[in-house]
Amino acid sequence: MPVDRRHLFKGAAAGACVAAIGSSPLALATLAQAQAFGETVPFSRDKMIVAARALAAKPFVDRREEIPEALRTMDHQAYAAMRASDPWPVPLSSENRFFFEALLAGFVFNQPVDLWLVTGDQAQRVLFDRSTFTFNPPADEIAPEENIPFSGFRLSTHINSPDKLDEFAVFQGASYFRAVGAAENYGLSARGLAIDTGQPTGEEFPVFRSFWIERPQEGAKAVVVNAILDSPSTTGAYRITVRPGDATVTDVELTLFPRRDITTIGFAPFSSMFLFGSVNRSDFDDYRNAVHDSDGLSIYTGAGEWLWRPLSNPSRLQVSAFVDTTPRGFGLVQRKRKYRDYEDVGARFELRPTAWVEPIGDWQSGAVVLFEIPSRREYNDNIVVYWQPNAPVKAGEPFELTYRIHWNADAPTVASGPRVINTRIGRNEFDTRELFVIDYAMRGHSVDDVEVSVQSSAGKIVNLASYPTPDQDTLRVSFELDPDGESLIELRVQLKVADDQPAEQWLYRWTT
Template sequence: TDLFDFSHTDLDTSSLPEGLGFAGFRLLHHSDWERDIAAFLGASYFRATSASLQFGLSARGLAVNTAMSEPEEFPEFTHFWFERPADADQVIVYAFLDSPSVTGAYRFIIERVSGDVIMDVDAALYPRKPIERLGVAPLTSMYQVGENSRRVAWDWRPEIHDSDGLAIHTGGGEWIWRPLANPPQLRFNAFADNNPRGFGLLQRDRNFDHYQDDGVFYERRPSLWVEPRGDWGKGSIQLVEIPTLDETFDNIVAFWNPDKPVQPGEETLFAYRLSWTGRAPRPSLARCVATRTGLGGVVGQTREYFSWRFAVDFLGGPIDGLAGDVEVVPVIEHSSGRVEITSARPLHAINGYRAMFDVVPPEDDTTPINLRLYLKRKDNGEPLTETWIYQWSPPPMDQRDLHNPTHL
């Protein structure tokens, strides 16, 4: 409590309960003191609600050396200043960031737009020493169990996650969807880009039946979209997936890492918009709405070797109302092994399309296999969907059970 000094404020400290201290602050709606808008709480963490009035994933002011061999450094917002709002739907917050490696000044213009919370962020960073991995606009979320990742699926609920995928709108205009996973070991991926148009951790699955959680309502969790303002140049959107056995552990991190190293004593400026929303930006092409995985092979036939099946569903865009005589084909790339039993067919239950294929991994090799998929028209090669990317880690040989039924 000695960290909290109220002697230079107008607060009547004699009215405060003994032992009262603060780790941050909350923003509430001026006409509804039960309605959370945003909260800044702990280190440089903060989060906001969307129209659902639910908290979910968090953002941070800055990430320093995340997922490296040495311990991660967590900068802190040590001071806050508030500007009196000019109207009831906007507030401006200033924050001072400090850590052994860097100091910084932040301004947050926070407002509600159609129920969503929009934050325009300006950050001025002043490194004290070289930083090997700087994470700008870092997002932190949780993914334990989902349709595609059931390694720890012993809970009664079918799915448990605050976000189900990383979306990227590249500087070249491509839309990419990377489903999240709860891997058996830490995974780090970097997606190179130049002046990205946006990225975010999204909760696309909004169906209560897929979660069955009537306590925390995962289907209501906000998505968080980052939209750079100004020239960010070359760098990469980096994704960290950490194994977890518990939903209270935030195990997903995504951020922008600039190619140009920051130099001690130099000023580095970043500006971006954060949108806490249930209506994240959508590509004009069909978007991925589900990824499911399981044992491969042909039903009713004895499996002679191990393979893993992927079923990827797409919805919307040019697929919606596509003429029945148009042939749709999958375009699949893979980093190793081989792909077989490929198909793309209408999925009338959702008025979309489903792509399916099996991956046969190399023998005695557990190296992760990178996959890339989109659907196109066969007649003119026109892309119909965003690009789905995935990283699958084949199990060790002694865990590649074929599960053949005894009657075959």
Template sequence: MTSLRQKALKLGAPWLCAMAVASSGAAVAAPPAKAQTAATKGTTAFSTETVVERARALAARPYQAPPKSLPKAYTQLNYDQYRDIRFRPERAHWRDAGLPFQVQFFHPGFLFQSPVVMNVVEAGRSQPLRFSQDLFSYGKVVNKASLPRSGVDGFAGLRFHHPLNRPDIFDELAVFQGASYFRSLGQGNLYGLSARGIAIDTAQPSPEEFPEFREFWLERPASGAGQVVVHALMDGPSITGAYRFTITPGSNTVMEVQATLFSRRTIDNLGVAPLTSMYLFGENDRAKFDDFRPEVHDSDGLLVWTKDGEQLWRPLQNPRQVRTSSFRAETPRAFGLLQRDTAFHNYEDLEAHYERRPSAWVEPVGEWGAGAVRLVEIPTPDETHDNIVAFWVPDAPLTPGTPLRVAYRLHWGARSPWESTGGVVTSTRITSAITPGMPVGEGVTPATRRFILDFSRTARAEDGPVEAVITAAKGQVLRSTIQRHEPSGGWRTTFELEPEGTSEPIELRAFLRRGSETLTETWSYLWIP
């Protein structure tokens, strides 16, 4: 089965993710002004502060939506036609120079009706890249003759290529396309979740805003460079921003993000370093889906690593209505949406290969201050919509005249960037506490649910008895047990929850300990009777 979303992934287009319901570093000094030479003609001086000052100046003026300047024939391209327009790999930027990174661009049109300006930077000078139909091949379903060769002054986005998996093949590494969306891959990954520059008023009564990256500057990497740098200018009704991305490919690809943000109004619900993903069902809530696949999701849980060292694991859910959860986190050590389950037999999808979707960890750099990690879960009937959003919200609002400088690292890949400090939750299963033909335990009603949690192996649990600590904000926890999970070498704990007549959501927590020593992360779950 090939969904619209899966087709879009082949395009490298995160625009399907835009469901309505991200301390700057030192500036790079610009070269001294001098007379134009043949080498500098048509170029302008550029530094990191160039983008910052552009963003500052934009914020001081009323917002102007980007002009819809594309010729009509471009805007009328349908999905199949747009998909049949492809960048010519032999025309990739920097290809002829033999550099370790190459850049390809996306054709404007279809949903992308406001072309994005592209520039290249070399030796402190910036020069624009011009759109040309010669950069693209047009398939049989496209009437190329109907597309004017003039009147187009930009692209729909860009993607970086690099020998990520093999030294002789330039694989896709990162994509920037659609509003302020971008995404990346570690070795062996396929595209899954996305990131955004910023989130504004997500899951609030007021409409959510989607600021856009209006212009990019690509720094030419040195021969043999291990990383590539791209700058972006963001603009939206309430905010502007200057971004610098340093992308280092590897088993986990790391993006160092530096952003300077300016607001046109007071913003109370600012989502910093937002991640967007898809969760349809997993082992904890698959009952309502008649599907041959055991699980369908790009991410299966939210990890929050607090400043005091506690690690929280919140399994994702596909709720009946929009649900928002907040986790207090002053300058968290990390948070992220993870695809922890990487076994093919847990998905059985030969096309989507959800087991190869990357996780994304956000690692703050510097002090972020007081705030909370917020998780938004949106109901979805299928896998074509991204319905999960996670970001950090500062307690202090962003106000006009006071810029916010924020820095973080984004780690994209299949493995945690940090050594494990204890056991982690590997599965969450929920079933009725009543088993046909078996005796019913005391206090068990039709509403009683049984939870089965598996934790990974932890060397610290080898000596002495292990205890499962389970708490419920409401209701009653009954018959908790713990035993070794012999196939994995880890632990399994089970318990029953009796809601005691409440229809309100119930917060559950569980972890393993030996004496006073905590052995695992904390499982955190919101059960809705």
């Protein structure tokens, strides 16, 4: 089912972070123990890994019951009425470059998280202080007087202007986190890990139990966030380095300690939203031209091919696997970047970021897996993508992986040849076949010297044509599909230009 969580990040109420870790000295702490304000413990990356390994030797404990019922059952209006006040946000460094704000638990944010601020090799626990939050109606009558747990935190800096603090990352909800570059708004979300997505047994959502945020040294350009991940299937030690800028970059280093063999596991997972665009505009009675956080999946394969798959909002669940070895990158892209592409003054979809994964090291063989889930509401995250290795993660065997996420207006590197800028789908003029119209930005290549080929897994391709449009440097490819009785057909369009520069290959799954 699509997950209704997107609006929760809009004007989210102030909150806080409380999480716990492994064995002494980073012992798992109960909420009651966390009442000792300012508790300080030794800290290092090695201790985090030891703590995660020790936690894996114990049964998983669901900590949601630590959240008072009044917070778990409050609605969004009440949650939004709990707001941070002075001294939030607090500076992380002496030069006040980076600021930190804890986020309270409540509503759907029902996983308690322990927060620690790290200075050198010492970590100090962050605890709830009611005087630093404002509780407006109706939260004033609902929220407990003491010991409200935290659910995450946000980071801010002067990313757009030296006179204004701008939020550039937020960690809140299970293992979800988001980031933006300069002049961008939040859109799609990353996750620490995906387990059993789409399986009949149901998806397992790992959670970050604790965060250890390192205070940056003077002149630092990044914030380092350490975290312990936990779920019934695995624990993990994460180190996430966040560098804000025109493109904000997050480096993710993870070490898992599986409690069981995990066959269906997704690394570098993202959740996004695609309601409608030029591939399915006629399905929605809406004043806007398009509604989506991402409009395509881009993949840079180990063989050096660039693939572009326009996203869709199908009538039934669609799962696609793009098999690869040592992938060079993949991501969910928001390619349409003009206000008139959407005409939504409030949502400003044109400012939503692209998230591009750059694998570090050899990821060996596996597949980029894409889930497209039917949805009728723009508040549902109905798009999921991740990398799934062929080899399962084995119980008792530590598993390490490193990757980089670029949060930017586009993928950091794109094919040097033509690339897809728009896909339109509709019926032909006689209402007898499906018509596909694909526009390519030629990027300096001649539209007069291009070979176009179309492959289909079934059916027949009819009336293939290619021609320039009135827009400068744009080639249009059109063709009709005769399904010939088939209900699912995989399509591929390939362009070959005279100088052999690689063009994006257009992929699409057509279904009835």
